[in-house]
Amino acid sequence: MNTQNQTWKIINGGISAPRDFYAVGVKAGIKYKEKYDIALLKSKSPATAAGMFTRNLVKAHPLVLTEKHLMDGKAQAVIINSGNANACMGEIGDSAAWQMAEETAQQTDISPQDILVSSTGVIGQAMPMERVLPGIELAVREINHLEKLGDGQTKEEQAHNAALAIMTTDLVPKELAMELKCTGGTVKLGIMAKGSGMIHPNMGTMLCFITTDAKVEAGKLKELLQEATDESFNMITVDGDTSTNDMVVILANGASGVEPKGDDWKAFSKMVRGACCEMAKAIARDGEGASKFLEARVTGAKTLGDARKIARSVTSSSLVKSAFYGEDANWGRILAAAGYSGADFNPHKADIFLNGLQVAKNGQGLEFSEVEASVRLKEKDIVILISLQDGNTTATAWGCDLTHKYVDINADYRT
Amino acid sequence: MNTQNQTWKIINGGISAPRDFYAVGVKAGIKYKEKYDIALLKSKSPATAAGMFTRNLVKAHPLVLTEKHLMDGKAQAVIINSGNANACMGEIGDSAAWQMAEETAQQTDISPQDILVSSTGVIGQAMPMERVLPGIELAVREINHLEKLGDGQTKEEQAHNAALAIMTTDLVPKELAMELKCTGGTVKLGIMAKGSGMIHPNMGTMLCFITTDAKVEAGKLKELLQEATDESFNMITVDGDTSTNDMVVILANGASGVEPKGDDWKAFSKMVRGACCEMAKAIARDGEGASKFLEARVTGAKTLGDARKIARSVTSSSLVKSAFYGEDANWGRILAAAGYSGADFNPHKADIFLNGLQVAKNGQGLEFSEVEASVRLKEKDIVILISLQDGNTTATAWGCDLTHKYVDINADYRT
Numbered sequence: 001m002n003t004q005n006q007t008w009k010i011i012n013g014g015i016s017a018p019r020d021f022y023a024v025g026v027k028a029g030i031k032y033k034e035k036y037d038i039a040l041l042k043s044k045s046p047a048t049a050a051g052m053f054t055r056n057l058v059k060a061h062p063l064v065l066t067e068k069h070l071m072d073g074k075a076q077a078v079i080i081n082s083g084n085a086n087a088c089m090g091e092i093g094d095s096a097a098w099q100m101a102e103e104t105a106q107q108t109d110i111s112p113q114d115i116l117v118s119s120t121g122v123i124g125q126a127m128p129m130e131r132v133l134p135g136i137e138l139a140v141r142e143i144n145h146l147e148k149l150g151d152g153q154t155k156e157e158q159a160h161n162a163a164l165a166i167m168t169t170d171l172v173p174k175e176l177a178m179e180l181k182c183t184g185g186t187v188k189l190g191i192m193a194k195g196s197g198m199i200h201p202n203m204g205t206m207l208c209f210i211t212t213d214a215k216v217e218a219g220k221l222k223e224l225l226q227e228a229t230d231e232s233f234n235m236i237t238v239d240g241d242t243s244t245n246d247m248v249v250i251l252a253n254g255a256s257g258v259e260p261k262g263d264d265w266k267a268f269s270k271m272v273r274g275a276c277c278e279m280a281k282a283i284a285r286d287g288e289g290a291s292k293f294l295e296a297r298v299t300g301a302k303t304l305g306d307a308r309k310i311a312r313s314v315t316s317s318s319l320v321k322s323a324f325y326g327e328d329a330n331w332g333r334i335l336a337a338a339g340y341s342g343a344d345f346n347p348h349k350a351d352i353f354l355n356g357l358q359v360a361k362n363g364q365g366l367e368f369s370e371v372e373a374s375v376r377l378k379e380k381d382i383v384i385l386i387s388l389q390d391g392n393t394t395a396t397a398w399g400c401d402l403t404h405k406y407v408d409i410n411a412d413y414r415t
Numbered sequence: 416m417n418t419q420n421q422t423w424k425i426i427n428g429g430i431s432a433p434r435d436f437y438a439v440g441v442k443a444g445i446k447y448k449e450k451y452d453i454a455l456l457k458s459k460s461p462a463t464a465a466g467m468f469t470r471n472l473v474k475a476h477p478l479v480l481t482e483k484h485l486m487d488g489k490a491q492a493v494i495i496n497s498g499n500a501n502a503c504m505g506e507i508g509d510s511a512a513w514q515m516a517e518e519t520a521q522q523t524d525i526s527p528q529d530i531l532v533s534s535t536g537v538i539g540q541a542m543p544m545e546r547v548l549p550g551i552e553l554a555v556r557e558i559n560h561l562e563k564l565g566d567g568q569t570k571e572e573q574a575h576n577a578a579l580a581i582m583t584t585d586l587v588p589k590e591l592a593m594e595l596k597c598t599g600g601t602v603k604l605g606i607m608a609k610g611s612g613m614i615h616p617n618m619g620t621m622l623c624f625i626t627t628d629a630k631v632e633a634g635k636l637k638e639l640l641q642e643a644t645d646e647s648f649n650m651i652t653v654d655g656d657t658s659t660n661d662m663v664v665i666l667a668n669g670a671s672g673v674e675p676k677g678d679d680w681k682a683f684s685k686m687v688r689g690a691c692c693e694m695a696k697a698i699a700r701d702g703e704g705a706s707k708f709l710e711a712r713v714t715g716a717k718t719l720g721d722a723r724k725i726a727r728s729v730t731s732s733s734l735v736k737s738a739f740y741g742e743d744a745n746w747g748r749i750l751a752a753a754g755y756s757g758a759d760f761n762p763h764k765a766d767i768f769l770n771g772l773q774v775a776k777n778g779q780g781l782e783f784s785e786v787e788a789s790v791r792l793k794e795k796d797i798v799i800l801i802s803l804q805d806g807n808t809t810a811t812a813w814g815c816d817l818t819h820k821y822v823d824i825n826a827d828y829r830t
């Protein structure tokens with residue numbers, strides 16, 4: 001999809017750029033010393049809200065609670081920790097997630113049902129509540145302070161701390177803010193995310209939180225989030241594994257007083273989808289051990305489903321991923337990955353281009369200069385274009401290469 | 416499945432152990448000098464025959480030809496080469512596959528329609544017919560010589576050469592022969608296979624050829640091969656990629672004069688399935704760069720489909736595979752891989768054992784000795800037992816760990 005825009009613009013302020021949103025990050029000592037590990041995100045007033053959750057049958061405890069709390073399409077705050085996933089812990093885990101919501105509720109004077117809870121980190125270990133609960137208290141104190149200060153540098157810094165607090169093996173924080181001129185005024189959007197790399201000692205998680213001061217009805221918000229997730233987070237893969245904690249949440253507090261309609265709605269939904277795609281790409285780029293960023297663009301597919309299956313299959317293939325690590329113009333692996341994707345297409349019409357260099361035509365290899373290929377594949381960003389000439393649909397997926405470092409990171413946690 | 420048997424026994428002779436089968440391997444110079452690269456397998460009389468083929472939409476040229484030649488459920492010889500996959504070559508490729516069948520037919524005086532063709536190796540390069548055709552001629556001369564000599568050491572050595580000639584990146588040849596006492600006499604089975612590791616510069620292939628001197632009607636043979644493939648070759652994974660050339664073929668020439676029925680049929684089909692499972696395990700064990708052999712056993716599943724999905728998802732997970740490379744008792748990754756497999760089960764009832772050591776109970780981690788775990792995971796063979804307590808069905812999948820060597824092999828072909 002086209003993430004270029006005519007109407008929105010990038011602004012400062014991260015997740016709490018939209019009016020009446022506040023976010024802080026604090027160091028509670030869950031992860032390890034001197035690291036941000038609790039983030040609190042809060043709207044002054046109740047917001048409409050929606051979420052998308054992992055399809056893994058094994059669901060972390062906070063995720064189950066958050067799904068329940070979103071059933072009324074409303075929320076006012078999100079409490080997030082890194083360092084412990086609170087997954088596979090039975091009743092202790094349910095109780096820990098609930099306590100996090102309750103503690104946040106008591107401290108903020110919000111109903112526990114309007115608090116969402118999200119965790120990422122180690123699976124199968126008890127949440128250290130003796131550190132989590134004081135951490136929540138601290139976060140609320142900081143956010144109260146922030147509300148008094150109002151907009152300004154401290155608010156921006158705290159938004160950044162929140163983005164840091166949700167990181168695990170991510171190398172860089174991922175945050176962004178945008179604004180869009182609509183009839184009746186400007187609406188803003190804030191977004192922060194963390195990557196899907198794996199963390200000590202079990203697995204990592206893809207988390208994304210989105211705020212907006214637009215006024216959006218809950219059902220419409222849910223639909224938009226589904227679309228945006230399908231074309232962004234569902235199109236990235238680092239290693240094909242789906243976490244127990246994956247979650248994307250959006251809150252719309254209406255503080256701009258603007259309810260985007262007609263063309264404004266189209267532009268607004270494009271902005272939300274664009275923001276999600278930017279986060280998705282940032283996550284793929286920051287994949288564990290990644291040395292290269294892969295973008296697979298499929299054009300000319302019969303259906304959107306076919307285009308997406310092929311794009312995802314190519315960026316998920318261990319063979320394709322290791323070929324690009326070796327800077328090898330291995331079009332046969334790309335065509336084969338398309339072939340077993342489950343998509344319907346005619347391989348005898350497929351053309352393949354690697355960073356603009358055509359390497360296959362009508363499903364057959366072309367003579368190409370190895371020198372030229374080697375120069376193009378030395379780039380850190382690789383665009384794999386698969387032109388099917390079978391229809392009119394396009395899709396893009398993102399991923400990264402498979403490196404020695406990936407094996408290092410994931411083989412040697414506990415020894 | 417139980418590959419132990421009460422009734423069959425292992426014998427010598429490999430693929431040409433069954434009566435009236437002959438096999439040779441020759442060095443035609445396709446692969447590189449001094450390596451076996453053409454195998455010819457022939458029955459004295461026409462045999463019933465069946466095949467299973469890759470589900471990849473991109474199918475190699477010899478595979479398309481072989482599927483066509485098997486439509487009548489009959490075949491008499493198989494010509495196989497390594498070193499070139501004859502895939503993605505358009506009309507030149509179709510013509511090369513056809514020439515291989517025709518040359519074999521002329522030299523052996525068998526109808527071209529009864530010749531099957533199979534190739535494995537480089538994708539997207541023209542078959543060097545100037546070496547392939549003389550190679551076929553040589554193979555036929557050798558097989559004629561063998562027929563004159565009859566059973567004996569030379570025949571056994573040549574069967575072994577055939578197993579060598581189908582190898583690509585395989586480290587060891589894979590062959591086996593068995594016999595089974597039935598009412599009316601003894602029937603024999605021969606089998607040879609090559610692994611699914613990837614080869615220069617594109618991809619490798621899983622090939623398996625089975626011979627038997629039992630008398631089996633073609634439809635029944637096809638059904639049996641489907642069952643055997645589903646529980647063996649469809650339950651292994653090295654890196655999740657499906658080749659354009661994957662093929663399993665069985666020929667039954669009836670030379671024993673015995674047509675297994677009733678209990679004999681059950682024992683015979685168990686032998687065929689057992690032989691396929693042994694080959695599947697040998698392939699997984701010889702996976703590219705593998706340092707450990709993984710066996711995932713799922714018990715207590717609701718359906719066979721669920722059990723198989725979970726077992727395969729666990730052995731396919733890059734996270735699980737790299738954890739075992741690091742000898743890390745990472746049960747969370749195993750449970751998560753089960754969770755996203757698409758199978759229906761209750762994660763809260765799942766127990767997990769690693770080489771006999773219980774690490775999770777009812778979906779939650781157990782306290783276990785890291786020292787004990789470390790000793791058990793130092794083994795070269797790892798059995799992952801997932802007990803679901805949800806039903807009565809079991810399934811087993813096989814795989815290998817993900818190692819630095821895998822990345823080496825697949826990253827650095829052409830530079």
